[in-house]
Amino acid sequence: MPAYHSTFLTEDSVDNRIIGNLVLLPIHTNYRGPLYPPQQDYDIIEEILDLFRANSFFKNFDIKGPADRLLIYGILFISDCLSKLNNRVNYREAIRILNNLSLDSFALPGDIGFPLNALYQPPSNKNEADLLRSYLQQFRQELSDRLLKRIYAQDENVPSKYWLAFTRRRFMNKSL
Known part of the structure; x- marks a missing residue:
């Protein structure tokens, strides 16, 4: 059975900017940044959250376009987020932990510390790298915020065991 791919593969047109081979898809967000809201309610963040648990069982993933690369990055980031949480962390502490993780410095494609340099092309110049x-x-930031809303939907004191069960799963045997 093949892994689930992004439904945004057909939207890699002139409307969306591509840096290297990673597409910058619009998302609904309250955080500051270069993004604009999408036309529809369903965005790439919702798709990543919906496909995370199903795709985390796969060790191989056939990339069909730039949106799949963004999907891979999101799934690996969720894995990192879940590895920082445990069943004794309440909602407020989880917000602090994942905000710090979201704002920490991270490697871009082409940097030495980036784990998937074989799959991603680096930005062509400094302006693209900054963007x-x-x-x-x-x-x-938006992905960690929506992830917390799903994990703590039932109880703000205890995270969902159905999400924390995936803390040891490694999608493609990689991590950010």
């Missing part, structure tokens, strides 16, 4: 860094920071 990609601000996009990914905004992306990480």
Whole structure:
């Protein structure tokens, strides 16, 4: 059975900017950054959250376009987020932990510390690298915020065991 791919593969047109081979898709967000809201309600963040648990079982992933690369990055970031949480962390502490993780410095494609340099092309110049860094920071903040809302939907004192069960799963045997 193949892994689930992004539904935004057909939207890699002139409307969306591509840096390297990673597309900058619009998302609904309250965080500052270079993004604009999408036309529809369903955005790439919702798709990543919906596909995370199903795709985390796969060790191989056939990339069909730039939106799949963003999907991979989001799934790996969720894995990092879940590894920072445990069943004794309440909602307020989880917000602090994941905000720090979202705002920490991170490697871009082409940097030495980036784990998937074989799959991603680096930005072509410094302006594109700055745009990609601000996009990914905004992306990480929104993704961690929506992830927390799903994990703590039932109880603010105890995270969902159905999400924390995936803390040891490693998508493609990689981590950010």
